Amino acid sequence: MEQKELEEFSEKKDNLMKFFKDFLAKESLFKNKEVLQIKYIPDSIIHRSKQIENLASILAPALRREKPSNLFCYGKTGSGKTLCTIHTLNKLQTIAKEKQISLKTAYLNCKLKKIADTEYRVVAQLAGAIGTEVPITGLPTGEVYNIFLKKLDEKKQIIIIVLDEIDQLVNKIGDGVLYTLTRINPELKNAQVTLVGISNDVRFIENVDPRVKSSLGEEEIIFPPYNALELREILQSRAKLAFREGVITEGVLEKCSAYAALEHGDARRAIELLRVAGEIAEREHSLRIEEKHIDIAEAKIERLRILEIIETQPKQSQLVMCAILLILENKEGRIETGEVFEKYTELCKKQGTNILTQRRVSDLISELDTLGLINAKVISKGRYGRTREIYLTISKDILDKVKETLKKHLY
DNA sequence: AGGTATTCACATGAAACTATTCTCTGAGTTAGG
DNA sequence: TAACTCAGAGAATAGTTTCATGTGAATACCTGT
Numbered sequence: 001m002e003q004k005e006l007e008e009f010s011e012k013k014d015n016l017m018k019f020f021k022d023f024l025a026k027e028s029l030f031k032n033k034e035v036l037q038i039k040y041i042p043d044s045i046i047h048r049s050k051q052i053e054n055l056a057s058i059l060a061p062a063l064r065r066e067k068p069s070n071l072f073c074y075g076k077t078g079s080g081k082t083l084c085t086i087h088t089l090n091k092l093q094t095i096a097k098e099k100q101i102s103l104k105t106a107y108l109n110c111k112l113k114k115i116a117d118t119e120y121r122v123v124a125q126l127a128g129a130i131g132t133e134v135p136i137t138g139l140p141t142g143e144v145y146n147i148f149l150k151k152l153d154e155k156k157q158i159i160i161i162v163l164d165e166i167d168q169l170v171n172k173i174g175d176g177v178l179y180t181l182t183r184i185n186p187e188l189k190n191a192q193v194t195l196v197g198i199s200n201d202v203r204f205i206e207n208v209d210p211r212v213k214s215s216l217g218e219e220e221i222i223f224p225p226y227n228a229l230e231l232r233e234i235l236q237s238r239a240k241l242a243f244r245e246g247v248i249t250e251g252v253l254e255k256c257s258a259y260a261a262l263e264h265g266d267a268r269r270a271i272e273l274l275r276v277a278g279e280i281a282e283r284e285h286s287l288r289i290e291e292k293h294i295d296i297a298e299a300k301i302e303r304l305r306i307l308e309i310i311e312t313q314p315k316q317s318q319l320v321m322c323a324i325l326l327i328l329e330n331k332e333g334r335i336e337t338g339e340v341f342e343k344y345t346e347l348c349k350k351q352g353t354n355i356l357t358q359r360r361v362s363d364l365i366s367e368l369d370t371l372g373l374i375n376a377k378v379i380s381k382g383r384y385g386r387t388r389e390i391y392l393t394i395s396k397d398i399l400d401k402v403k404e405t406l407k408k409h410l411y
Numbered sequence: 412a413g414g415t416a417t418t419c420a421c422a423t424g425a426a427a428c429t430a431t432t433c434t435c436t437g438a439g440t441t442a443g444g
Numbered sequence: 445t446a447a448c449t450c451a452g453a454g455a456a457t458a459g460t461t462t463c464a465t466g467t468g469a470a471t472a473c474c475t476g477t
Contacts, residue, residue, distance in 0.1 A: 314459090337421065357461060362422070378422065382470025385420030 028244075029282045029289065035242040036275035038268060041087055046237060047230045048080050051221055055088040058219050059194075062103050062158045063096060067192040070182065070216050074199045075223025078266030081198045082164055084223070089160065102157035104129075109164040122169070122177055123148055126161060145180070149187060156190040166197040182215040225265030231257035234267055235274055243278065247288050252277070255294045273297050303398045309371050310405055316356055319347055320364045322406050324374060324390060325399075336387040337362055351410065365390065 034040055045052060051073075059068045073081045089105045096103035106129030108122065127148040152159060161181070163169065169177070184193050197216050226234065235253045256277070260270030277297035281289040310321065323343035327335050341358050348355045356364075365388060369376040376388040394402060 316459090356459095358421085359423090359462085360460060363460095366422095378467090380421095380468035380470085381419085382468070383417090383419060383472085384470075385418080386467060386469090387421050 029247045029278055029287075030242060031244050032242055033275070033278075035238050036271050036278070038272070041083060041090070042238070042241075044237075045080065045084060045087055046233055047226060048084050048223070051080070051223055052084050052088055054221050055084060056092070058221075059088065059092055059160065062092065062160065062194070063099065063101060065101060065156075065158065067158060067185070068160070068194045069218040070194055071196045071219045071221065072199070072217045073196065073221045073223060074201070076225050076264050076266065077200055078260075078263075078268035078270075079223040079225050080267060081223050085162055085164075085196060085198060089162070092160075102155065103160070104157060105160045105162065107162045107164065122163075127151060129161075149184070152184075152191045152193070153188045154190070158192050158194065160194045160196060162196045162198065164198045165200065167199040167201040178212045178216065182212055226261070226267055227265060228254075228257045228261035231260050231265060231267060231270050235270055238271060239274065242275075243289070247278075247281075249288050249290050251291050252289050252294060255291050259294070259298055269301075272301065276301055299397075302395075303401065306373065306394055306398060307401060307405055309373065310402060311409065313371075315353065315410070316360075317364050317367065318406055318409055319351075319353065320344055320361060321368060321373060322410065323347055324368075324392070325403060325406070328392060334389045334391045336389065337365060338387065340365065340390065362388075 035042070055071075055073075058071055061068045073085060075081050086107065089107075093103060093105060106126055108125050108129070123145055166178075178195075178197075181193070181195055195216060232253050235256055239248055239253065253274075256270050256273050259273060260266050263269055273294060274297075277289055277293040280296050280300070281293045284293075286293070310318065313321070320340065323340050323346075324335065326347075327339055327343050337358075341361050344361060345355055347353075365374070365376050368374045372393060374390055375393050376390045378386065379389045380386045392399075
């Protein structure tokens with residue numbers, strides 16, 4: 001984010017010096033911007049005391065050198081799962097240190113590509129977390145397990161492993177790793193391992209090996225989404241720390257939380273919205289954040305999100321998107337798979353790219369649908385067959401930007 | 412009129428294929444003893 | 445001689461293709477009144 005801003009700034013090179021001077025001279029709206037960062041962990045977490053209590057009581061036996069039960073947390077994005085878990089673990093860790101209990105925690109976000117998305121990498125990361133670095137590549141997976149186990153079992157200790165976004169991991173590489181991890185304890189003489197799984201997807205646990213399921217799901221904690229009121233209070237507490245007094249005008253927080261409440265009560269989004277709104281207000285030399293800034297911020301975030309998605313799509317997918325846009329240029333309303341495929345073929349020929357089969361294009365279209373760029377619904381037109389009805393969900397004012405990015409990436 | 416059959420235009424699944432990336436082994440290299 | 449590096453074989457993976465089968469309802473076709 002910061003980088004992009006800087007780039008934008010650099011366009012006005014002539015008065016750059018002046019700008020920076022002004023920037024320093026001016027008082028920032030922010031008192032402490034860090035508070036609005038996603039990774040920030042507040043000292044007190046509101047509206048989650050029940051879950052934290054629950055977490056604490058499940059994990060507390062670690063302080064008596066007993067193995068806590070395995071634990072599974074689920075709730076939608078931005079419902080505080082990760083936050084609460086890390087918070088609780090931090091506290092636990094602090095006390096353990098005071099009492100000289102050997103307790104280690106390892107947090108692993110399985111979503112991160114190239115870091116923890118294969119069996120090898122997961123185990124390597126875990127080994128890293130408990131203090132043995134393992135080469136990034138070159139060893140047999142089994143060997144890494146052995147190193148890991150050996151290090152684990154070195155002394156009497158409790159180890160709590162947190163696997164965040166565990167559903168992504170299982171989707172990608174199956175539940176083999178989980179199975180091994182849940183069965184790790186009998187192999188250890190000294191150490192004991194507790195697993196904490198965090199997942200966005202409630203149904204995820206259903207499609208997992210029943211043995212893993214019963215073992216991992218010894219305890220479950222559910223994180224319901226925040227409602228607008230709770231979001232508002234969360235925002236309030238953060239805003240108090242983040243902004244100077246009087247910066248926030250009436251109704252701003254309400255609006256922010258209302259926006260986020262629409263998105264299944266995603267607190268992360270609400271906070272990001274507030275931060276971006278703050279940045280926008282600041283750049284406008286406004287002395288306070290007003291409701292309109294929230295609207296602008298919302299549009300900006302949405303735009304960035306869409307552009308980011310489009311940019312990171314593979315070429316073929318971009319081509320399909322391009323085809324859809326081109327068709328819609330000369331035609332209002334809805335279009336069908338067949339048309340898209342035709343246009344897509346044409347585009348490919350023009351570009352000299354190889355043409356994918358209709359089968360694949362059909363899949364690509366439904367992928368674009370899941371990404372939220374288009375809306376593709378299967379409908380039956382009776383005698384005239386079955387197809388997907390496609391229309392855009394992107395608002396018109398970003399469309400030009402989208403086309404621009406597509407062009408840039410395709411030529 | 413009412414009911415059944417057909418038919419369209421893809422959707423959806425499964426399996427097979429392919430190119431790329433990862434994992435793993437062993438030969439070769441290096442450095443320290 | 446132990447530790448390290450690195451090329452290349454083999455395995456795993458992601459992205460596709462091929463082949464096969466499925467789908468929902470507008471229309472065509474009957475059927476008996």
